[in-house]
Each structure stands twice: as structure tokens, then as C-alpha cells.
Amino acid sequence: MGDYAYAAPTSLEEALSVLESQANDGQRTQILAGGTDVLVQMRSVDKEPRTLVDIKHIAETNELSIGADEIFIGAAIPSAALNENDELKGLLPGLIEAADLIGSTQIQGRATIGGNLCNSSPAGDTIPALVVVSAVCVIASPGGSREVAVGDFVTGVGQNCLASNEILLGLKIPRPRNNSADAYLRFIPRTEMDIAVAGAGVALTLDDGGTCTSARVAIGAVAPTVRLVEAASAALVGTKVDDDALSAASAACSDAASPITDKRGTVEYRKKVVGVLCKRAGGIARDRASS
């Protein structure tokens, strides 16, 4: 591991000022939440010196609230705390199952959704799941705070719109209405401890008759960033989310995917499987929304 300094600010102001002063000195900083990506990268690929700014001791990043209209998940909340929260699991089953796919039980004691988002991997499992539930990033900046939709946050492979003097405080998610549900599935060759070859998230709202009134479908690991597939959503709205509708949504996802061939799968394989995942996740979301 390369040389590093460590700062553990206890307030947001302090954290922002550490980032600012390091930047002014021309020093590299990196924000540390769970560290499950950062520490591994520091040991293996990126050994340049830096200051780690630990955000786990800041009140705002540790907030977890479920309000009448809005849910807030602080950026330092470990995914184990989400997986074990039954109310949250009931409201956002797809997002929580995405978080639960990342890492082993031990890793989940440290890993955070915020970190998964800031790592900005094309294969990050929580990102499609966040996009379909219309999550918004709450970002603290020196001049105040700003909000960015998750779909706009990630700008490229490993890249996002967070400036070096900013901190992701957490994610704001509209509380799902009645008869709404989400689901997320990924494909990996193993059963766990792996990285998505393709992923698909679906969030639906049904009316009392079981007809889909709104739908959001997003796919991961099949393009540089997560894709919200409007054509797949359109294929579901107005239907009972039956096999035909799911097949149409599935085809739309396969069309929308622009994957690469690499050691984890070919273009053809990924396009096909992302459609299969959309179909299966859509079915799960439908069953959840109607139960």
C-alpha cells in the first residue's frame, strides 16, 4: 500500500474544510466510507499518496429516515443496516436486494450504497436499482448543497460529477406509493462474490385492476453507465405486465444495451441476458406490486 494520511472529521463543515485545504495545497484527497473499494484499490492498483477523509463520523451521512413522502439513506450507512431493516425491505425490496448482492456478510458490515455509487463502476449493482426508484444524490458543496438524479451522477466508467471538494451526503428516494414495487436481478456465473455480467432493475406501479400505470426499467453492466430504458417502460405501461409485455420490454432492453466483449461475456451474451433479467425482474416487481 502507498503512503496515506487519514482524517476523520466529526462535522460536515470540518470535512469540507479538510477537502478544501488539501486541494489548495495541491494534495490528493479521497473520501472513505466503508472502504471496500478504496482500500482494495490502494493495495493493488493505485498506490499514489493521498489523504483519506473518513465520512463515517459525520451526523448527516449517518442519517437513515423513512418519512411519509421521502426516504433518506446516508452515505455512511452500511448495507448490512439496510438489509436488516424490515420496513425498508418492504418499501424498496429491489434496492435492498441489490445492496445485498454486493460482498459477503462481513463486507456488508462496511460497504455502503453511497460508496457503490461513487465507485461508479458500469457493473455497480445498486445503481440501476437506485435509478428505477428515482433516487436523487444529495451533495454537500462548499457553497451549500445540491441535488443530482442518480442517472445523471455517473458520467463514465469510474467517473462521476462529484467535485474534489464535495461530499455525497446520501440518497433521497420518493416513498413508493401503494401497489408499487421494485426488483433487481443481476447475472453472475457464480452464486455470489462476483461482478455483474448484466443487471436489470424494474420499478412498477399498478392500478387496482393490475394495469401498469408507471414503470421504470434500467440496465447495468451493458454500457459505460447505467441506462434508463424508456422503450421498456413504455412496453409495460398500460399492460397487465403479462408475458407479451415482458417480452417486449425484454427486447427493448436487449436493443438498448451496448456492451463490450470481455472476459466476463460477449456482446451477444450480454444483450440476450440483460433482456432475460428484465423479463424476470419485471415479473417479480409485478407480483410484489399486486400482493
Add this chain to the structure above:
Amino acid sequence: MAEAHDLKVIGTRPVRPDGVEKVTGRANFGADLQLPGMIHGKVLRSPYAHARIKSVDVSGALAMEGVLAAVSRSDFPEETDDLGRNVIARDKVLYHGHAVAAVAATTQLLAEQALDAIKVDYDVLAPVLSIDQAIADGATLVNEQMHTNGDASQPASNIAAITKFERGDPEKGFAEADVVVEGEFRVPMAHQGYIEPHACTATINEEGKITVWCSTQGHFDVRTQTAAILGTSISKIKVIASEIGGGFGGKLSVYLEPLAVKLSELSNRPVRMVMNREEVFRATGPTSATWCKAKVAAKKDGTITAATAWLAYEAGAFPGAPVGPGCMSVLAPYDLENFSIEGIDVLVNKPKVAAYRAPGAPQAMHAMECVIDDLARELGMDPIDLRLKNAADEGTQAPYGPKFPAIGLKACLEAAKAHPNYTAPVPEGCGRGVACGFWFNIGMQSSAEVLIREDGTVIINEGSPDIGGSRASMCLMAAETLGIPYDRINAHVADTESTGYCNMTGGSRTTFATGMAVVQACEDIIAQCKERAAMTWDIDADQVDWDDGQAVPKPGVNADVDPLSLADIARTWGRTGGPILGRASVNAQGAGAGFSVNWTDLAVDRETGKVDVKAYTAIQDAGRAIHPAYVEGQMQGGAAQGLGWALNEEYIYDDNGVMENAGFLDYRVPVASDLPMIDTQIVEVPNPTHPYGVRGVGETPITAPLAATSNAVRDALGFRVSELPMSPPRLLEAIDSQEG
């Protein structure tokens, strides 16, 4: 030989003596040694799969503050063998990752940075990356001086050797048959998957005495190999084996040790070298990628009339693919009159292959056991019935020559037929696949000393690094022989200067051969104890028996004395001749072949190509299971490795010969949740040459799973996929092309 019902300790399942320290993390593995003044070594590796080295200049690294030594080819004797050329490249680099130079510096990070300051000038050559490329007309030569089977009258070739076994008249056998089945199969390079990377620490003192601590399966071999590569005498080198975090054959050759010694000599400091995972993948030995053709023919009643096999194995950059053992194993389960087997050892620009658990057998047996399965299907026979009809048995002449003594193949097949997992119907939506496994096992040389403490407790000194619980097995056999409790015995893996010569832990030989030495050393102790008792009682030694851990007068001997335990004899040994130690050494013959039968039930997701293994059963002849839990563990471990190899594991190379998946994220060994409970049943057909009937059990378990898995996928899909791994993309492509 003792009957099973006479045994008191053998066959029990005590906790292994090294278990607690390994579970708590206290055990010292290869990278754990700290010495005063120790510095860190790193290796500069070739960025090309094939290139001529024009020059290597380490002066830039040496100029850096904190870099205390640097070595390249010119620091080692020019005359060397393939192993020497593998440890440090000479005229050419032969694979991506081949060691070119090494440095030692005060920190690990500095050593890594110093590698960038070494200048190497290469003449890049076209790499040879597959058997097909290597054996094609006009192929680029990996080694311009190599001729097949050393025949210099022929042009140089990438084929290092051709092995042939033949008997009878296969053509006549095919002509007489009612059914002929054949197939062609490819199996990828696979890694042993040991968790602990290669690691060593070396130091050399002012008198030139070298000490090496390392993670190895054979510290005596490390001594031999290191001395040869450095051009020094084995008497100058002491090797201490650390605890070992897995090997499976991958830790039989040196990679780092000669470099660490040279760096220590030049820096006058102890030097530690630890590979990272990427280096383990890129630069140490996997097992061969293979291309195998198999053909088999039978009468309507299932009698096999002929079989042929053609086996091509990638050796990597130097000759020595395990194609010979592949030829020995491919038809070993069958009693055949007519067969021919040919194997070729092919050089390619990939890392030099190393042993991997039954080296060479899984690939060849995969081909043949798939074809046998197809034959059963053609004949409409149960695959176990077909194998029973043709099974090798006591007296059968093995394809590689000798007649089998008592073997357990038929017993395993009968046990499989009767097993509830086999009599149960195949679950809905699943396929079932059966295969036989085989490994010949080896004996070789082992030594053991048995030392008695003054309280009568026992120390076993032996030289077999303990990978699979062998210390527990040695203690069990010693306890049985001496007639004392297991917990009064310690087994110690001694360094190269503290015990007699011992071959490596490999070939499933340790419990058999080192166990034989331990039993004989205990018998030596018993003989001496009888003499001491006789002296104490003033009778003749041949009037004393050793019964249940005590010296007693033989029945009918007129002596009114109390029995003497080992502790009693030790307490008074000052009066009877001093301390007692026993010893034995063996060059063990008659290792006893191991056979197995495996089957699995699995389902294939036709939309994603993913295989879900629902059930797996392994039955194996252990001769006698000294510690049954560790035998079962071997069987389960071999099944897990075989399933991984069949379904996901492979080395993926780009067109330049650079491995693309050099890590456990994308080289996919199975995780626990990928596997069902692997059911086991031990069959015991005692090996007549071992005092307790032991056969090697470590390698046979990986020889059946590849074919069992392939045959189950064949059953589930309705067509055969002949290339491994049957990864989701490959299976989905096959399904889609079948469905048109």
C-alpha cells in the same frame, strides 16, 4: 494386516494437531517470517509472451536509495536446466510474466518502484499460443533446439515428446463391434487454486551457509533445485518448510528461492519474497490445456472390443506436460484386449505447467468417460452397468503394464448402484452424469524418526509437509502401532537437517509411504522396548510381547512381573541403556491404485446458460481410511475443484499471450454457495502392501468430476458440449445454435 475390527485408533476422527493454530491465525505460513534487518524482493517480469532478450541493465535500480541488490541472468551460472531458465530468463522470455530480473529494497513499495528503473531491451517474437498453432506446419518454434523425443535427425519441433501404449489389435476390435462412438474434447488450462501465494525468506551467513524458509510441498526438493540453479552444494542449504496454505501440486517447483538467496548474498541481508495473486497466475504452473480424441467400440451386450485415445497437452514454455500420466489413466478403469493410446507434449508460450492433483488424468479421463457415456446411451445400457461389465479388477493388466493387485473399482461401482442417491429418480428438469476416476498413486522415499520423551510421550519427526492432515494420520498410525492414545503423540515436519531424506508431499504418497516409515519406526521402538523390559526382568527379549501399549512376558514365560508401559520404560531407561529412539526409511513400492465413481444431478438455465448443481455423490476406494473425515474432505475437495474446472475455470489469453483474468474475481473457482452438499462414501479394499491397507486418496477425487459434470449437462440438454468450461456464455451459445 490388521482387520478393520481389530483397530482401535485408525478410523477415528480426532482433531488435527495443526488445526487450532490454523483456525486462530497463529500458524506461520510462507510470508509470516520476520528476521532482523530483513528486506523485500520483487521480480521484474516479461511484458511479452515471446521475445529475445538483447540486454538487461539493473544499474538504474541499484542507484536508487534503499535498493540493496539487483540480479538478472548474468548473476546465475550459465549452464542450467529448464527449471533454471524458468526461474530467471536467459536468452529468451518464453511467456508473459517470465522472470527477467529481481531487486531487493528496504520496503516492498520501493522494491516495486525499483523494477521500473531496470532497462530490458527485447526483440519481440510471435507467440505460440495453442496446440493447433504449435503443431501446424511452419509453426514458430518456442525452442529452436528442441527435437521430438530428442531425435536430432528430425527437424526441430514444438512437440517435445510422444508417448504410446498399445495392446492387441484395435482395428480388429473396431471391425468386430456393433457400436462405435467417438468424440473430440478440449479442456482449458486450470489453476490449482491454492489460497496462499508462493513466498519465501532466504538468508546467507558469512560462511556461505544458506537458510531458506518457504511454503512448499517438498523442502528437500527446494534444497536440490535451489542448489542446482545457484551452482552450489546441497550441503550449503538448509530448508525449513512453513505451514502451507494449499499446493495441489503447484508448490513442487521453486520460483523465488534461488532469486531470494542471490539477493541475500548481494545485500548481506535476509530477503523475503512474496508473490501477489497476479504473479501466481501469470508466472507459476497451472495444468495443461488439452485437446483429446477418444473412440470406443462395443458389442451389443456392452463388451468393449477396442478403444483409442489421442491426447495433446500443452506443456507451457518447457517440456513436461503431464501427458504420460494422462496416457496411463485414460483407460485404466477398463479390462481391454485392444487399445492404442498416443500422447504428445507440446510447447507453447505460456507458463511452464506444474502438477495439479492427479496431473494429466482429469483431462484424458474426461474425454474417455464422455465417450463411454455416449456408448451407454447408444447401447441403451445403464452407465454403471456398462462400466461394471468392462471394469478392471484384481489381475487385470493395466494399460501401462503391471497387473493390478486387489483394487476397488467394482466395489465402488456396486456401491454406486445401491446408493440411494443413484436409485432415486433424476429430479424433474435435471440431467444426471456418471464417471469413473482413477489415479495410480506413488510410493517413493520417506524417513521417520520416533523419539520418546522421558515421560513416555512420543514425537514423530518426518519430512512430509502437511497439506491434508498428514500429521494427524501419522499420529493415528503411530498410536495404533504403539498401542497408546492419539493425544500422547506429536508429529513434527522437520527441516532438511533434522530428519532423514524425504520426497515431496505429492502423488498421494504421504499417508502411504511416510506412514509406512512411521509404522516401521514405531516397530523399531517396540523392539527396543521389549529388549529394555527383558533386561529389567532378566529374561530374553524374545520372551517379551508388546500388548496394548505395554511390554508383557509372553504366555508361558515364568516371570512374576508387572507389565511395563512406554512411560515405565522411559522412566528407568537410564538403567537399561539410555534414551530410546526409533527410525525407519523406505523406498515404498506398491502404492495401490485408487478408483472412484462420481455422479451429479444438475439443471441448466436455458435462457442464461447457467448450470445449477443440485446433487453430487463421490464414492472412492481408500484402501483403509486412517482418518475418515480427511478422506471425505479430499473427496469433497476434488469434486469442488473438478466442478469449478468443468463449469467456469479457465485461463483467458489475448492474442499477444497476456492472461486477461489473472485473479480470483475472473478466474472463477466455485464459492461455497455454488456447490451442493457433496455426499461421500468410502469403500475399503485394503492395499496389501501397506501395514494398515492404505491407498493414496488425495488425487483420485479430481479425476471423475469433469466427465460426470459433462455427462450430466449432456443428459440435461440432450446434446453434448465438448469444450470446457461449460460457462454460461458457452452453454447459451450451444443451446442457441442447437435451437437454430
